[in-house]
Amino acid sequence: MSGPAQAAVEQPDSFAFDGEHGRAAERAIACYPEGRLASAVLPLLDLAQRQHGGWVPRAAIEHIAGRLGMAKIRVMEVATFYTMINLAPVGTxxxxxxxxxxxxxxxxxxxxxxxxxxxxxxxxxxxxxxxxxxxxxxxxxxxxxxxxxxxxxxxxxxxxxxxxxxxxxxxxxxxxxxxxxQAGRRSSEPEGGALTLLDVPPPMRFDPAAVYGDPLAAAAEAPAAADGRPPALDGPRGGKADALARLKGLGPKIESALHGIGVYHFDQIAAWTPGERQWVNDALKLGGRIERDDWIAQAAALAAAGAGEGGA
Ligand code: FES
The missing domain is CATH 3.40.30.10 (Glutaredoxin)
Known part of the structure; x- marks a missing residue:
């Protein structure tokens, strides 16, 4: 195994931009006035990397330095500062x-x-x-x-x-x-789905258990309605949990917390009684999102559509 941080031991003897990359390099250089061509160093390093299969050989550093009128060490300083520039081959x-x-x-x-x-x-x-x-x-x-x-x-x-x-x-x-x-949300929308000015989100407060990844402890401490706890599985059926985060309002952290209380499948959620919904809401501090986002109907639809057992 090798790492991309160190310069490759085997280096090509020479480097020059080919037609397509050379034209793109000239366009980048043309953005800057004489005397300021060093500003094009990052685009040229990126182009060299793309042309050379994902890494920048020493010969390319020298070629770029010559084209921009920079000392080679200045180009090398830039190439070693940015992690996006690889000085040795990387994987596909x-x-x-x-x-x-x-x-x-x-x-x-x-x-x-x-x-x-x-x-x-x-x-x-x-x-x-x-x-x-x-x-x-x-x-x-x-x-x-x-x-x-x-x-x-x-x-x-x-x-x-x-x-x-x-x-x-x-x-x-x-x-x-x-x-x-991978949680099904669009762009950077909130995990609970898009809100409007008419929606009143749950009050924000610092929750150390949520921040430090301890929702399972919260679940263990939620005894109030022990008889309301929904039936739990020891593990996912067939070793494969459903993608619970497909439910609107259910993100990766809640998915992991549900696994912690033995819930892995859409049909389990679809079968929750009102008392069980309340127990899960309280145990995982969900702020009412089970009802607000109607997880039961969502889960029932996905289970009926055959999205269970990890299906699409
Ligand atoms: S993308 Fe900003 S901390 Fe990871």
């Missing part, structure tokens, strides 16, 4: 995992665990078959959909261990990357 799929605070709090560790389990690599490593490289990066600006990973040019968001493992399996099978939110 470059997994750039955000490890900055919002993504870390929301479960970046689970994303790394999924990569380790599915692909067998950690940060700075490339799989032996050359398919995957894993790199830990700083904030990629998609914190509201944390945790997230950039796979080549696309973002994959709202990740859990389970859904990112599924993404990796899809890539290994040659399927297209399912870019975007």
């Amino acid at each position: 799929f470059h997994l750039q995992v955000c490890g900055t605070t919002p993504c870390m709090i929301r479960g970046a560790g689970e994303v790394f665990r999924a990569i380790r389990d599915e692909v067998g690599i950690g940060p700075g490593e490339t799989s032996d078959d050359g398919q995957f490289t894993c790199t830990e990066v700083e904030c990629l600006g998609a914190c509201v959909n944390a945790p997230m990973v950039q796979v080549n040019d696309d973002f994959v968001e709202d990740l859990t261990y389970e859904n990112f493992a599924a993404v990796l399996r899809a890539l290994k099978n040659g399927d297209d990357l399912p870019a975007g939110s």
